[in-house]
Amino acid sequence: MKPQRRDFRSGWPGGDRGGPGGARGWPGGDRGNAALELVILAPVILFILGLMIAAGRTSIAQGSVDAAARDAARQASIARSPAAARSAALASARIALGQDAVDCAPRVTVDLAGFAVPVGLPAQVTAHVSCRVSLSDLLVPGMPGSKTLKATFTSPLDPYRAR
Numbered sequence: 001m002k003p004q005r006r007d008f009r010s011g012w013p014g015g016d017r018g019g020p021g022g023a024r025g026w027p028g029g030d031r032g033n034a035a036l037e038l039v040i041l042a043p044v045i046l047f048i049l050g051l052m053i054a055a056g057r058t059s060i061a062q063g064s065v066d067a068a069a070r071d072a073a074r075q076a077s078i079a080r081s082p083a084a085a086r087s088a089a090l091a092s093a094r095i096a097l098g099q100d101a102v103d104c105a106p107r108v109t110v111d112l113a114g115f116a117v118p119v120g121l122p123a124q125v126t127a128h129v130s131c132r133v134s135l136s137d138l139l140v141p142g143m144p145g146s147k148t149l150k151a152t153f154t155s156p157l158d159p160y161r162a163r
Helices: 033-077 082-099
Strands: 107-111 123-134 146-157
Touching (some): 033 082, 033 146
Antiparallel strands (some): 123 146
16 A cells, blocks of 8 residues: 655645645535625625714714804804894804704704893803704614704803893
């Protein structure tokens, strides 16, 4: 009986023909694994990408709502009357959200109790802005169709200005 020749490059008797994935190894070897991996991983990657887009969109919109609340409170604080303060706050919030291309109809409420405080005492105006941002176009399973973002900002009134 003649000893089997061993190829030391592959470590299997008979050289490259033996072993898993070879001609005498498992049927098919590694062929087709890339397509299977793509079929399994593609939905996972798309889901993660959708979550990242939703997080980015929500973060940018929240910054815009914060800025709108800040602008609304500031415009209300420099107005001369409560009626002018309310309309200035609403207009300012809509303009701020429009400039940032946030697609929503803002709900702006302004606490104007500071206008009733006598001159010489510290007073403030508070603006509350809420905005509903759509996420339904992302088509991510489990993602809500929209998210309501809220922001509040308080601005002081000049204590020595006539109210």
